[in-house]
Amino acid sequence: MIEVSNMSKYYADYPAVLDVSFSIKAGETVGLLGPNGAGKSTTMKVLTGFTPPTDGNVSIGGFDIIKNSFEARKLLGYLPENVPLYLDMTVTEYLVFMAKIRGMNESVNKRVNEVIEITSLGDYKDTLIGKLSKGYRQRTGISQAIIHNPKVLILDEPTIGIDPVQVVETRNLIKSLEGEHTLILSSHILPEVTSICKRILVIHEGKIVADDTPDNLSKRLQSTNVCEIEVSGSNKLDIIKLFRKESYIIDIRSKPSTNSSYNTFIIETSSNESVEQKIAKLVVENSLGLRKLIPLSLSLEEIFLQLTSD
Numbered sequence: 001m002i003e004v005s006n007m008s009k010y011y012a013d014y015p016a017v018l019d020v021s022f023s024i025k026a027g028e029t030v031g032l033l034g035p036n037g038a039g040k041s042t043t044m045k046v047l048t049g050f051t052p053p054t055d056g057n058v059s060i061g062g063f064d065i066i067k068n069s070f071e072a073r074k075l076l077g078y079l080p081e082n083v084p085l086y087l088d089m090t091v092t093e094y095l096v097f098m099a100k101i102r103g104m105n106e107s108v109n110k111r112v113n114e115v116i117e118i119t120s121l122g123d124y125k126d127t128l129i130g131k132l133s134k135g136y137r138q139r140t141g142i143s144q145a146i147i148h149n150p151k152v153l154i155l156d157e158p159t160i161g162i163d164p165v166q167v168v169e170t171r172n173l174i175k176s177l178e179g180e181h182t183l184i185l186s187s188h189i190l191p192e193v194t195s196i197c198k199r200i201l202v203i204h205e206g207k208i209v210a211d212d213t214p215d216n217l218s219k220r221l222q223s224t225n226v227c228e229i230e231v232s233g234s235n236k237l238d239i240i241k242l243f244r245k246e247s248y249i250i251d252i253r254s255k256p257s258t259n260s261s262y263n264t265f266i267i268e269t270s271s272n273e274s275v276e277q278k279i280a281k282l283v284v285e286n287s288l289g290l291r292k293l294i295p296l297s298l299s300l301e302e303i304f305l306q307l308t309s310d
Ligand code: ADP
Pocket: 011, 014, 016, 034, 035, 036, 037, 038, 039, 040, 041, 042, 043
């Protein structure tokens, strides 16, 4: 349903999204997860034809978002980060207006009522949008995104800035839309994505650093051993090079050290090997002073942090 190949988006010479490729099947619920500034909104703006990619191709339902923009956009419902609401319209007036913009002529009132029912806006249907709380404005935003029953629904940080009770209600609302639409949701909140989505694309500094189910992301963490070491001597890059030569080391990353005379690293090793001894031996043989060597167990939250830290 959605094909993104080698897509990059530059703002002047700054690559907000860099060479990203993924595809999403009809009916999938996918979370785009990443810290602020990772490139989530930019990716969504390109997917929705709001802004063109600098490089690469994006197609929605087989229609190229640039060459067949109109056909592609007909298939999309979009809740942007800042929802363009008209504060002096009532909820119903706004949804009728949006339905007409979407080219609907028949059964507009019936569909508006249906959507108001789905998003539980019944008590506020004649209220001016300017008088609604942030949570109800967000529901109005979601209502306009689904008014034309789009095949693809793209929601950019749908719960940002709303109170905790409404966050839960909004998440439930989004969950209830699952299956009806191919759904992409962006968030910087891990539990939000894991509670709604069956697949997670982790984006960091404009690149996809993981693409998996929440379960597999957890398993991936459990199927590897991770330990933290703190050593003195040599420089960071030399130490990293030294460890990378070892076949049982999957990855090594430096992290800020609490003591400036030491370098701290997180080392990921293949499982079923007792590697702590090997690491200790390697450190001693290379005359690095070992200060700390501790095995770590990672939660999904920590995995996310690992994937998105340098
Ligand atoms: P996210 O949605 O993950 O927070 P964004 O896609 O909004 O990230 O931004 C990605 C990067 O691109 C950030 O560094 C941001 O400052 C930059 N950026 C976003 N929009 C613009 C713009 N219109 N002009 C210049 N830089 C931008």
